[in-house]
Amino acid sequence: xxxxxxxxxxxxxxxxxxxxxxxxxxxxxxxxxxxxxxxALQRLATGSRLIEYKxxxxxxxxxxxxxxxxxxxEGPDHTFLMTLDRRYVIDATASRGWAKWINHSCExxxxxxxxxxxxxxxALRDIRRGEELFLDYGLNVDADDDPARYRCRCQTSSxxxxxxxxxx
Ligand SMILES: [Zn+2]
Numbered sequence: 001x002x003x004x005x006x007x008x009x010x011x012x013x014x015x016x017x018x019x020x021x022x023x024x025x026x027x028x029x030x031x032x033x034x035x036x037x038x039x040a041l042q043r044l045a046t047g048s049r050l051i052e053y054k055x056x057x058x059x060x061x062x063x064x065x066x067x068x069x070x071x072x073x074e075g076p077d078h079t080f081l082m083t084l085d086r087r088y089v090i091d092a093t094a095s096r097g098w099a100k101w102i103n104h105s106c107e108x109x110x111x112x113x114x115x116x117x118x119x120x121x122x123a124l125r126d127i128r129r130g131e132e133l134f135l136d137y138g139l140n141v142d143a144d145d146d147p148a149r150y151r152c153r154c155q156t157s158s159x160x161x162x163x164x165x166x167x168x
Contacts, residue, residue: 008063008081008089010138010165011053011112011119026050026133028098033154036101037132044127053082053112053119054097055090063089082112082119083140090119104163105134107156138165 025044031037044050058066063081080092080100092100099121102110110121110133127133139150141164150163 044123050121053099055092055095104137105154106159108134108136
């Protein structure tokens, strides 16, 4: 894990029974928080599987090569890398899937879970129609990277002030 040298969100490995994705129950549009965001088109029940975090499965080493810190210019608010396991990362940069547009919040209402060799977004709680979906990115970055680059602006009462995950 020490080889992870740039921002990459974390998915949890949870053996949860995955309910099928039925139809499109979400939409992509401008977010009041940042850039584009993903919104519920109807009530989404706790635990329901919403969307796959689609992208290319590449090694951490390849992700480092593609997305070295010097090439990062879109800002850390949208993170297009999600760790699958010790070896692989999902790189959503070129993906047309919507999951990569889910913004960060320190009070998330969805979570990224690994099912087999894929990552899906699940509802953490009941989500009302029209609510924006938020993930807790829990980013991993280099020890020598400047934490100030990853300031959180979610403005929730439990905001921890950073997009970074707990240090391990
Ligand atoms: Zn926050």
